[in-house]
Amino acid sequence: MIQRTGTFLAPILAPLVFLVLWNFIAVNVGNDLILPGLDQVSDLLLYPYKDVISMGSLAGNVWISLVRVMVGYLWAAILAIPLGLAMGASRKIYSSLNLFLGLFRPIPPLAWVPLVLAWFGVASFATLLGIEEGDWYIWLNNLKLSMLFIIFIGAFYPILSNTIYGVSSVPKILIESSRVLGASRTDMFCKVFLPAAAPSIVTGMRVGLGVAWMCLVSAEMLPGSISGVGYLITHAYTVARIDVVVAGMVSIGVVGALLDWIFRVLEVRYFSWQRLSR
Amino acid sequence: MTPLLETSNLRKDFKSDHGEVFCALDGVDFKVFDKEFVCLLGPSGCGKSTWLRIVAGLEVATSGSVLYKGSPVKGPGRERGMVFQEYSLLPWRSVVENVALGPEVHGMRFEDRRELAMDYLARVGLEKFAEAKPHELSGGMRQRAAIARALANDPDVLLMDEPFGALDAHTRVLLQKELLQIWEKNRKTVVFVTHSVDEAIYLADRIVVMSAHPGRVVETIDVPFDRPRSRSCKGFGEMTERVFELLEGVQV
Ligand SMILES: Nc1ncnc2c1ncn2[C@@H]1O[C@H](COP(=O)(O)OP(=O)(O)OP(=O)(O)O)[C@@H](O)[C@H]1O
Ligand SMILES: [Mg+2]
Numbered sequence: 001m002i003q004r005t006g007t008f009l010a011p012i013l014a015p016l017v018f019l020v021l022w023n024f025i026a027v028n029v030g031n032d033l034i035l036p037g038l039d040q041v042s043d044l045l046l047y048p049y050k051d052v053i054s055m056g057s058l059a060g061n062v063w064i065s066l067v068r069v070m071v072g073y074l075w076a077a078i079l080a081i082p083l084g085l086a087m088g089a090s091r092k093i094y095s096s097l098n099l100f101l102g103l104f105r106p107i108p109p110l111a112w113v114p115l116v117l118a119w120f121g122v123a124s125f126a127t128l129l130g131i132e133e134g135d136w137y138i139w140l141n142n143l144k145l146s147m148l149f150i151i152f153i154g155a156f157y158p159i160l161s162n163t164i165y166g167v168s169s170v171p172k173i174l175i176e177s178s179r180v181l182g183a184s185r186t187d188m189f190c191k192v193f194l195p196a197a198a199p200s201i202v203t204g205m206r207v208g209l210g211v212a213w214m215c216l217v218s219a220e221m222l223p224g225s226i227s228g229v230g231y232l233i234t235h236a237y238t239v240a241r242i243d244v245v246v247a248g249m250v251s252i253g254v255v256g257a258l259l260d261w262i263f264r265v266l267e268v269r270y271f272s273w274q275r276l277s278r
Numbered sequence: 279m280t281p282l283l284e285t286s287n288l289r290k291d292f293k294s295d296h297g298e299v300f301c302a303l304d305g306v307d308f309k310v311f312d313k314e315f316v317c318l319l320g321p322s323g324c325g326k327s328t329w330l331r332i333v334a335g336l337e338v339a340t341s342g343s344v345l346y347k348g349s350p351v352k353g354p355g356r357e358r359g360m361v362f363q364e365y366s367l368l369p370w371r372s373v374v375e376n377v378a379l380g381p382e383v384h385g386m387r388f389e390d391r392r393e394l395a396m397d398y399l400a401r402v403g404l405e406k407f408a409e410a411k412p413h414e415l416s417g418g419m420r421q422r423a424a425i426a427r428a429l430a431n432d433p434d435v436l437l438m439d440e441p442f443g444a445l446d447a448h449t450r451v452l453l454q455k456e457l458l459q460i461w462e463k464n465r466k467t468v469v470f471v472t473h474s475v476d477e478a479i480y481l482a483d484r485i486v487v488m489s490a491h492p493g494r495v496v497e498t499i500d501v502p503f504d505r506p507r508s509r510s511c512k513g514f515g516e517m518t519e520r521v522f523e524l525l526e527g528v529q530v
Contacts, residue, residue: 182356
C-alpha cells in the first residue's frame with residue numbers, strides 16, 4: 001500500500017517541490033517584475049479563455065501557435081521522409097546529396113531570419129491565395145510564410161537524419177533472408193525496409209516536432225506577427241506583465257510535453273518488437 | 279544425368295580494406311543431384327558459407343561457373359531456398375506472417391497463404407506459436423520457423439547454413455530428427471553445411487569434405503546407412519573415426 005502510493009507520488013514530487021520553492025521565493029522577493037507569484041500565474045492558466053493584455057485569450061494564442069507549428073512541421077515531414085527513404089536506400093542518392101544537405105544542417109533556424117524576411121516579408125497564406133478579407137483572411141494571415149519556414153527548417157533535419165538511419169541500418173540478414181524468397185525490389189521496400197525503418201522514422205518525427213515547437217518563439221518574434229503564444233510572451237514583456245510571460249512559458253512546456261507523450265505512446269504501442277528483440 | 283546444381287572451378291577472392299586479396303574458395307568443383315541430401319563439411323573458415331551464398335545468388339563468384347539446371351545463376355531465386363546460420367525472422371511480423379512471406383511476395387491470396395503457413399508450422403511443431411512474435415521464441419523454435427518459412431516457399435533445393443549451429447546438443451539432435459522426418463515425406467534436394475562430423479554422417483547421403491586456406495574440396499564420401507538412421511548402427515562409429523582423421527589431415 002505504502003509502496004503503491006509511493007510509485008504514484010514519485011513523478012509529481014519534483015514538480016511539487018519546485019512549485020513550493022517558487023512560491024516561497026516569489027513571496028520573499030515581493031516584486032512581480034522579477035518573479036510573479038504562483039497565484040497570479042495559476043489564475044491565468046485556470047481561466048485560459050479570458051482576454052489577456054488585450055491580445056485575445058491564452059488558449060486562443062496557444063491554438064494559433066499550434067496550427068502554425070503543425071503546418072510548418074507537416075511540410076518538413078512530407079519532404080524529409082521520402083527524401084530520407086531515398087537517401088537511405090540508395091548509396092548514389094545519399095552520396096550526391098549528403099554533403100550538400102550537411103552544409104545547411106549546422107545553421108541554426110534563427111540564423112535564417114534575415115534571409116527569410118527578405119524572401120517572404122510579411123506574406124502569408126492569405127497573400128498566396130489572394131484572399132483579402134473575412135474570417136478566412138484573419139486565419140490564413142496568421143500563417144506567415146517566414147514563420148512557417150523557420151519551423152520547417154527546425155523539424156526537417158531530425159526527421160531526415162532519423163529516416164536515413166532507419167533505412168540504412170536494416171540488418172543485412174533480414175534483407176538477404178527476404179531476397180532468397182524471391183522478393184522483388186518493390187516487395188523489399190514495402191515489406192522489409194519500410195517496416196524496419198518505421199520506428200526510427202517515428203522517433204525522428206517526435207524529435208522534429210519538439211524542435212519545431214522550440215523554434216516557435218523565435219518564429220513569432222518576426223515582424224508582422226500579432227498573435228501566438230511566442231508573440232504573447234515577447235509582447236507581455238514589453239508591457240511589464242511577467243506573470244503573462246511565465247503563463248505563456250508554462251503553456252509551451254505543457255503542450256510540448258503532451259505532443260512528445262503522444263508520440264511515445266505510439267512508439268510503445270506499435271514498435272514494441274524493436275525494444276524486445278534486442 | 280545432369281546435376282541440379284553444379285559449380286566448376288569456382289573461385290572467390292575477397293578484397294580487404296587495405297587492398298589485400300584473400301582467396302576464400304579456390305577451384306571448387308562440386309555437383310548436387312536431384313533429391314539428394316548433401317552435407318558440406320569442413321573446418322571453420324574454409325568457405326562453406328561463401329559457397330552456399332554464391333549458389334543462393336547473394337554473392338558473385340570471382341571466376342568459375344555456377345549452374346542451376348544447366349543455366350548460370352544470376353541472383354537469388356525462389357527455386358533455391360536458404361536457411362541461415364543466424365536468426366533471420368522479421369521481428370515485426372508474427373511467426374505465421376513470417377512463414378507466409380514467400381507465398382505473399384508471389385501473390386498468393388491472404389487466406390490461402392495463411393492456411394499454407396499454418397500447415398508448415400504444424401510440420402515443425404509450432405502451430406501453437408503462430409501468433410507469437412519471433413522474440414518470444416527460443417533459439418530452436420526460431421530455427422524451426424525459419425525452416426518452415428523456407429519450405430513454405432516451395433523451393434527445389436534447400437540450402438542450409440549450419441541451421442542448428444547455435445543450439446544446445448539435445449535440441450540439435452531433436453531438430454536433426456525432425457528435419458529428416460520432414461525430408462522423408464517430401465523429398466527436396468538439400469545442401470546442409472555443418473562442421474559437425476556426427477551431424478553430417480547422421481543426415482547425409484553424401485558428404486563433401488573441404489579444406490581451409492584456400493577452400494577446396496578434398497574428398498566426397500558416400501554414406502551407405504539405411505534410413506531412418508540410428509547412431510548405433512553398424513559402421514557409424516568407424517565412419518566417424520575416418521572422417522575425423524580426414525579433417526585432422528586437412529586442418530594442419
Ligand atoms: N565479406 C567478406 N569479406 C572478407 N572476407 C570474407 C568475407 N566473407 C568471408 N570471408 C572470409 O572467407 C573465408 C571463408 O568464410 P566462410 O564464412 O565461408 O567460412 P565458413 O566455412 O562458413 O566458416 P564457419 O564454419 O565458421 O561458418 C573466411 O576466412 C573469411 O574470413
Ligand atoms: Mg559459415
